[in-house]
């Protein structure tokens with residue numbers, strides 16, 4: 001790190017950034033920061049981010065538990081809704097595999113399990129999911145597959161059940177784009193299963209607080225990997241009522257110039273005092289808004305269930321014939 005005459009911090013990433021990301025991913029980080037002042041949230045699950053997520057979800061909150069139980073509670077119904085024959089499941093963003101576990105157990109119990117494939121951008125997360133699901137279903141290990149990739153551009157997602165569990169869909173800046181892709185590449189009758197937290201009150205999910213609480217470690221990970229000293233920013237969080245989106249970020253209190261080595265050489269990103277770096281986003285929609293998003297993407301809502309907590313729900317959609 002170098003300090004210039006006007007106190008601009010010139011920063012190169014931490015060694016762990018270089019171990020965690022490819023040069024192409026360093027370009028994604030540079031582009032996202034330069035164009036949108038956003039650290040790509042999906043990249044925070046790589047490297048030590050996987051363990052941070054596992055640890056954060058290991059002591060399951062009532063909401064997380066209720067979200068996972070939605071899939072085991074309704075596995076037999078999902079098997080009935082799916083086209084006849086063995087049901088293959090494609091899990092987009094499996095995390096630790098906790099959501100898929102109940103669904104697979106239910107499909108096995110119903111004699112309908114065909115196979116399971118997880119696609120995740122984080123190799124480390126896939127290792128966790130693989131260990132969990134292989135231990136849970138050792139006799140089916142040969143029919144469990146784990147593929148590293150970005151599910152937004154991984155091509156056609158064909159499976160009798162495509163699973164987007166635990167709110168993963170609503171971390172995306174444009175969830176409709178993924179749903180439209182799924183609608184376009186589905187075989188008639190194949191299901192898209194979404195579980196998420198729901199807005200049941202029409203209010204923000206937390207009261208406004210000043211100052212904002214400290215950033216959770218997984219939200220902060222990108223800044224730590226970039227080598228940004230916590231003294232150079234203040235945490236912020238908020239709720240965007242127009243988008244119905246929860247967000248957290250870091251407000252810079254000094255100018256910073258980042259030097260990142262991308263696939264085609266050095267990238268220089270100039271950040272300014274007062275810039276808000278977005279670190280996390282999650283849409284917080286009510287039932288009507290999720291339904292409208294699904295239907296507006298060319299999918300048809302087949303069934304809806306709230307969970308054992310009324311704040312989580314499962315939406316099951318298929319392709320119109």
Ligand SMILES: C[S@@+](CC[C@H](N)C(=O)[O-])C[C@H]1O[C@@H](n2cnc3c(N)ncnc32)[C@H](O)[C@@H]1O
Nearest residue numbers: 042045093094095099120121122150151165166
């Ligand atoms: C919220 S977490 C896990 C959610 C998990 N389905 C559950 O219910 O616990 C999101 C997961 O999706 C993965 N992910 C996020 N965006 C992705 C993308 N664009 N392509 C592939 N994986 C992605 C992350 O690496 C992480 O494993």
